Amino acid sequence: MMFRKLFTVGLLLIAFSGFAQEDLIINTQNREQISLNGTWHYIIDPYETGFYNYRYKEKGEKDAEAYWNNPNPHQKTDRKEHGYSDKYSIEVPGDWNSQDDVFKYYEGTVWYQREFDKPELAKNEHVFLYFGAVNYEAHIYLNGKKLGMHKGGFTPFNFEMPSDLLQEKGNFLVVKVDNKRHKDEIPTLNTDWWNYGGITRDVKLVITQQNFIQQYALQLDQDQDIEKSIKRKKFKLSGHIKLNVSSEEKVTIEIPEIGLKEKIDISDSKASFSFDAKKIELWSPENPKLYEVEFTLGETTLTDQIGFRKVEVSGKEVLLNGKEIFMRGISLHEEVAPEIRRANSMDDANKLFGWVKDLNANMVRLAHYPHNEYMTRAADELGILVWSEIPVYWTIDFENKKVLGKAQKQLEEMIVRDQNKASIIIWSVGNETPLSDARNDFMKQLVMDAKKMDSTRLISAALEVRYNRGTNFIDDPLGEYTDIVSVNEYLGWYGDLPGAKENSKWETKYNKPLFFSETGAGAKSGFHADKETRWSEEFQEWYYEETLKMMEQMPDNFMGLSPWILVDFRSPKRNNPKYQEGWNRKGLIDNEGNKKKAFFTLKKYYEEKEKEYQD
Template sequence: MIFKKIFVTFLVLCAVTAFAQENLIVNTQNRKQVSLNGTWHYIIDPYETGFYDYRYKEKGEKDAEAYWNNPEPHGKTDRKEHGYNNDYSIQVPGDWNSQDDVFKYYEGTVWYQREFDKPKLDENERIFLYFGAVNYEAHVYLNGKKLGMHKGGFTPFNFEISPGMLKDKGNFLVVKVDNKRYADEVPTLNTDWWNYGGITRDVKLIITPQNFIQQYAIHLKQSQDIEKSLKRKRFNISGYFKLNTTAAEEKITIEIPEIGFKENVDIRDSEGSFDLEAKKLELWSPENPKLYKVMFTLGEHTLTDKIGFRKVEVSGKDVLLNGKEIFMRGISIHEEIAPEIRRAKNSADADKLFGWAKDLNVNMVRLAHYPHNEYMTRAADSLGLLVWSEIPVYWTIDFKNDEVLEKAKKQLDEMIIRDQNKASVIIWSVGNETPVSEARTKFMKSLVMHAKEKDDTRLISAALEVGYNRGRNYIDDPLGEYTDIVSVNEYLGWYGDLPHAKVKSKWETAYDKPLFFSETGAGAKGGFHADKETRWSEEFQEWYFEETLKMMENMPENFTGLSPWILVDFRSPKRNNPKYQEGWNRKGLIDDKGNKKKAFFTLKKYYEKKEEEYKKR
């Protein structure tokens, strides 16, 4: 009986996962829409009184004291024990932790509520409610009816609103948001970043035709010889379309007006793939982040996007972009605006973070440790920044739990579906610093294979750990057999010994693949100065990077780049030195006030040198 219950739960989870990925709408910024950003009301509910009755059973849909129902009393005898009003207001998008001191350390349930009027709809138009992300678990209700739920704090989701659910005025929208941590979730209980709760990204109504292009991919065909294509100035582009409604037969017209490209693709039973030839394409690269206006027309409706075309691949020990060897001058970034102690949430925040990154002279960013806001990947496309995008399979995930694996795959799917048309994204990462065991390797291999099946146009990796042996560091994590590049987090000189130990450190890998340092770094309190051997001083961090970069000059031939940890100091409840940390991870090259530390300029100088080296090749 117990086995049957577990098996049924697993099947339901798989069905929900498939439903979520199949129904996700992409390219929402270029569709007809109504923003629901702005001021919402809230109720803090640590006991989840609005969700469970006093016997701790989920309340019935029509229960007057369920917090998804409008609590307005009908008369003076009515008993109402909850309510929404302007005295308890919160801004969306945004984390709740930064908006009021009462939320600073709060983990639990908060109910969000707002009203909206029915938008003007043409005949046969459909309407969807779209969330960029809610951390972590969301239950969504409209006018007392449940639309659905979603787990995963960093990926988008949407629900269709049936016409009969909408009123002309005052539609009552409620979202139960719960950011509690659990051992069987992704991420799990233990992380080294702040668990910002809330509706952290845009909320909007998406208005569509009755049948519309829900998902698509368009890219250079991976199997073509890029050198021959460049000489011929003819390129194979391929991809697929998925419509929202099953149709016997449809045609989609693809146009790239700038190069005079126009082709039709046949769609049968809601899906269709294509393999076409385009002439005179300029390829996207950090030096030339060329984006084309691409138009997709189904019937009388046209959807536009800005698409870059490029090919990334591994050739022996090198990573090639458009057939040329690249060195990834990277930096890791958290989705956080440190001077304001909050989650990044809009295009201005993306510009700020990437402005700092460009000042460092990077050509690559590692967006850690979860999929960042779509504003980030769209900005990276325009700026010519290569992107590593990652799901939060972090540290002590329950690797023996099949349900946890399905949750990880769901987040992987949602990340890939949303950003598979971003030329900037060249690496999908399936996790960070997962401890080696047979169960872990099986779990992580499954994610690697799943990512390769979903998208063969990008490299797949994971940030591995490395053991330190004086004078020799041998990387043989069994997961490296399956990833396209071997990526490791390296902290010799900070977690063990002092920075001078780096210069004699020798690196080898068991795999004939490109080697990438996904992290390296040391902590420093901005503005604290001392001699270089004093921990937490800017001089110590500067010394650490000087020795690290000396070590990098003596790396093996397969060394292909690094993304040091990290661009900016970020909040972490694990970092509790009362003098130097105060709840901040201080490994940033920029401090929490926005000031550049001395090590910033050390790394920048190295990156300028590497850029000149590769220009001469």
């Protein structure tokens, strides 16, 4: 198997910031680590006084007030115009919006600060500072020196902490976090979700050897005939390994449960490989089997929990392990609605997926950005198929090459982090992007990049539709390059009433599986009326009844849907004072955890679909 070299845009990152971000360390959960979660200090800085001088240029280390680092004066004549205090404290991980009313609508810069002691290190051990995600732009400083910066609110990053910079006690760590929206960022100015700011995911120190396994992928080889492999009970596994430094080494891969042990020769820090394995149980929603896999370099062993499965398109069908599947999906945001905050823990993931299981869904669309790693790990364990997406959303600047570079970087970080998650079967490169030549070129490039990085999954995006009374035609040019044709459908909510779906037909230019990535209608939980009264639970229930009737009349390439959305979520665009009050009400569950009538309508349909595909 050819080594799948990951697409990199590191030079673009240098051009943006002056600092090169280091390659991502994956599987930090199973490495030696020290958590930096907990209580941090903060300073709200709407004018970015701690970052720019009075000429609005970034301060340098020689400035008297070089960034807002350690505020303690060295002598009584020193002038310090900032300070960190226990009075102004904030929890990490967590968005700032939910922690104090002063942050509710705040978009701008907040400085985070905490101290930590140097961990005990053996000879040749190194320390990396790892962030699960910071929304949106982060600048990192240690003991007054800048380590680097990162853009992107939903993907991880890390920096090595120089040994000569680490102190035995009281290391002063500062993070400048800026969540302002900009036209030339990913996502752009206009979104339909809350712009939660802050250090929203785990922060940790990761301790490694001088030479260590930085990234790897291990999966079923895509070239094998999976039906023959199942009959023979003999499979081919393939993948690649990347060390952090260039060296000639051997890495041992073991799966003790099946008695597998293979030695891989590393050349110039990386290797591709393939080998046979016997008696593997394949991962599926019905049997989410994960194997303990051990990767050993020298005296250091790194473990991971990996499932093996093959997803592919065959004509008009999506096959999982050689069998046709129907995706009984639901979309969801990374949000704990009852607490009005970002989800950031395994408990949060289990809560959300508990509702998914109650719905009898077997698939989720994690919209509209990569969710935290607890979500994808929980999906692996629970047997839930996943669509994972980067926030190329609506009207970004498709003509700007730097914007394309930012999208490519987020795509790379999403794929690298989760390339060993069996649950993820679809990488999505965007949602509802308006047609133009520039858009088509931009989106096509992302599809091609995703396929180069990972050929073991399907690539898609929520495409555009030409709506007509009678027949709706899907001929978005991007559909030529995606593996499945996915569209968002809201007939009966935006335009007409749900009864109009009765005569609505669908056709697509492309002979590929058809998936409805969104459909839905709003309802204020507890508001009851006749079915034609908008915002009532009865209207939403009617909408779903008519939608599901329409789905039963789909062409034979129809293979699933992920309605919008599991739970009501916060959005500053939704301002009806009686029914919305800053919430998008299309959830099947309200913001207090109560299930609306439409939840049970969709649940019944999914129970019937499950039985149909079992038969």
